Amino acid sequence: MLRTHTCGELRISDVNKEVTLSGWVQRTRDKGGMIWIDLRDRYGITQLMLEEGKTASEIITQVRNLGREFVIQATGIVTERFAKNDKMATGDIEIKLTALTVLNSAKLPPFQIEDKTDGGDELRMKYRYLDLRRNSVRKNLELRHKVAQQTRLYMDAQNFIEVETPVLIKSTPEGARDFVVPSRMNPGEFYALPQSPQTFKQLLMVSGFDRYFQIVKCFRDEDLRADRQPEFTQIDCEMSFVTQEDVLQMFEGLIRHLFKTVKNLELPEVPRMTYADAMKKYGSDKPDIRFGMEFCPLTASADRPNGGNEPDLVRGKGFPVFDAAELVVGICAKGCAEYTRKQIDELTEWVKRPQIGAKGLVYARYNADGTVKSSVDKFYAEEDLKKWVEAFGAEPGDLMLILSGEANKVRKQLSELRLEMGNRMGLRNPDDYKVLWVLDFPLLEYGEEDQRWFAMHHPFTSPKPEDIPLLETDLGAVRANAYDMVINGTEVGGGSVRIFQRPLQMQMFEILGFTPEEAKAQFGFLMEAFEYGAPPHAGIAFGFDRLCSLFGGADSIRDFIAFPKNNSGRDVMIDSPSRIDQKQLDELKIVTKM
């Protein structure tokens, strides 16, 4: 070893030891008579010290030639510091240098290797290997390692076997776009990279593996949104002879284990909500339940506590917008009645942005003095507004924000507004973790564009047994044994009880518009496997990058991936993708056309 200790471990109890450290020069302070060096490695920073007249002059000369990020090996005596630094673990000591070897020099980095760096996103990505030197970025990847390690310990203790499924598989048109790999040995044919190991894990259940998991890379050739990566990592799991309840218990156990071991947080029991309730109360299938602000419908609606038997609180008062709306629904922002006109205008502009798409925003202030003032006073008397107050359960000082329009759209818009208000009101603290199961998703959703039904989760998801008759009569009403885990408004995992009987699976393929030939070509091996004794099984997959970013309290997954790609799918550090040799193309028997 080129060191006796790391830069993070020396303490006052080590005083007088001769030690050798290796690391990077974080900074040098030269006060003439005294020189200090902060020496950095993964484990911490240790201060080195030289003193004119005491330290050998050739070492002092060497040190004066050191630049930032030079790699050195330093030997010296551990000494108690005169001025201790209680902000660092090694702050009680420093090393009186007796020997120095420069292991490597360094050009000046293009940005500062500090937690708060002056490097822009693009520069940091081009020099990712320098960016990764920053404490904050490295900590993210240390956290990721810990989450993976703890996941494996939990799964292993629960008798799950980690099985590696293949990366070179077969392309399936259903779902997102595949990355493909031309086969040289089988010209004209292609492998595909897996979007998930779904069929393989189901086959492992047919094989009797009983409990499978894998932390596994998956691939999706989609146009990249801000926080998507073409390659991403899943915690992929499957179990046999279980009910939905068993899966929920098992993976609630996992998430509690992770919070305990990684964040030292005791998670309470994870609450559950049906998809229908989530849509009604929050207009979202992944509600952020760190705060309330539940939806309050003002039109007669099945969303109301008494299922629509309440009187309509907005229609028939001459306000054409509300009269024409399918749904009028609002949220109550606690203590926001004093919002200025400017703030309200800003909110109105915010909901009218194309990303949200609302036509306008109606508000009503429940003032501290008990009066109610709204932006639609022309149509609604104070007595009408008092009924709104009652419906919202508002208290003096609250602000009611109301949207209207086509029910599905308005719920989505109000959901966005609710989250925005949560942000503005400081109700979304990243260190406050609220985990939620969302259950009973619809099995199918209708694709207007393609004029056909799509599987909401995937084609292997089982309908609820009691809803199977509806497959003949009302496809949109069929609920699935499907579940999502949501943390702080982000979906971190999802899964389902699977179909394990061939006839039902064939029926599903038919509903999804597969001809029997197409179903056979794409999933023939799975259909065949189902004939040889498939057990009841169910599973779940967690987005590992996202889970890590949540544990790290960050919004973006990118800083939890060692070498991420940019929004065009490029790795700007290694400059990939790139052209390849003509010889390679020839061997693969493919031609590129531009």
Added chain:
Amino acid sequence: MLRTHTCGELRISDVNKEVTLSGWVQRTRDKGGMIWIDLRDRYGITQLMLEEGKTASEIITQVRNLGREFVIQATGIVTERFAKNDKMATGDIEIKLTALTVLNSAKLPPFQIEDKTDGGDELRMKYRYLDLRRNSVRKNLELRHKVAQQTRLYMDAQNFIEVETPVLIKSTPEGARDFVVPSRMNPGEFYALPQSPQTFKQLLMVSGFDRYFQIVKCFRDEDLRADRQPEFTQIDCEMSFVTQEDVLQMFEGLIRHLFKTVKNLELPEVPRMTYADAMKKYGSDKPDIRFGMEFCPLTASADRPNGGNEPDLVRGKGFPVFDAAELVVGICAKGCAEYTRKQIDELTEWVKRPQIGAKGLVYARYNADGTVKSSVDKFYAEEDLKKWVEAFGAEPGDLMLILSGEANKVRKQLSELRLEMGNRMGLRNPDDYKVLWVLDFPLLEYGEEDQRWFAMHHPFTSPKPEDIPLLETDLGAVRANAYDMVINGTEVGGGSVRIFQRPLQMQMFEILGFTPEEAKAQFGFLMEAFEYGAPPHAGIAFGFDRLCSLFGGADSIRDFIAFPKNNSGRDVMIDSPSRIDQKQLDELKIVTKM
């Protein structure tokens, strides 16, 4: 859960409990009055029992309709067996059936789900999901899980961080052929799948990660030999601020940990051998040291104990074959003097096969009565042969087997013969594990075909500092700080101390025939990284599939991979690779030409 217990856990202490099991019908024995079912799951087999007149008749009817591999849920009372079976963990008990649910039926499997199956290789691969039901195959994958889990525990305890490196990277012409992935978003450009994360792990060292590991899929588009797979798994590792000795210690620690935890074997200290010695003594850089049978040269040769100062024991006696040979060298097969003429002829044919390529085999028997008889008695008097005996250290009853020819070729041939004799003499017990470090590999080897030097390990391997001057004068003599771990004659891992200085790395690229432009295009980011303070670093990678097969005492890696590909790179179960839609090709802007 569709069960209260697994099929492997009930014991005599559970008698009288009502239990529910789920699993597969392994077999049914119907003796008229009594019926027994062996119910199987991953955890074991439990016997179910029905009795005419006692068990409800509808259950008996149900059971008589069960076929092999039907999936059932069975409830009953745990009962002490009349005839116990001490060969199975649950052999003391059986379950008196009180209720039965058929969860799924099964067609008759195309081969028997037994340890000794009647299924051929091709059939088993097509129905791999049934093959995986076999106890022996599943045990292999359970072992693999355990090796992975224990590897991670060891590495984590040694402060290594597991970092996922990207799968979509950049093609590099050096080394084996890459699999490539056309980029839709960057038409005409390609990603490549990694042959190893070599450059990324070196960049992580530049980043100060200090200790990195990863159990990671790698890819190589090579014509497949019997036991190669296009995708394979490595334990990939790298450390900073270390010497070769530190790496050897660390990973000797890993292998001892694995033997201890997975095989319950205490491994002795791992011996070390230089590449030069391995070639001299065994004619191989991966000698099987479970047995001796070291090479004994009979020509005056540097391989002899006194470095060639011994007299030549074969030349000048009128035997033209030996007179013309660069090297005459043999092995001594203990106690084989009684080999019949037929056995010797068989061995002679064996070494003359094209795979071995020897011209012939000379033997000399040291008979029990002290006489020596050889196949070349015409040229060598008994007194000459006695000198051979002395050189071989042979004892009465031994058989000396001698090959001759061009030194490098003959060593290789004799190495094969030595292994074959080891097999025939039962000296290669798969449960006897002998681990070995082979050190000081040559840095470069000359490729006759391409008329240039190639890196024996890879272009990033550091020459031994004392051999660096030889880079100017004698490339073939430069030794590398490179090391292989060999178990029972199989290379399971290899690595090296890396070059970390840009000028030396540039010199290496030049020696390997890269123009500065080519070096920059392919490894520019690494060269640039080396300018920003690269620490001394070294690493190793283990072939994980191979390691698992060794732990499992098997020759082939295929049964330690859940879903392997065949020798044409095909997955015959999912029928991949396959043609893809024209739409996919169009989006990728590529054309296949046939």
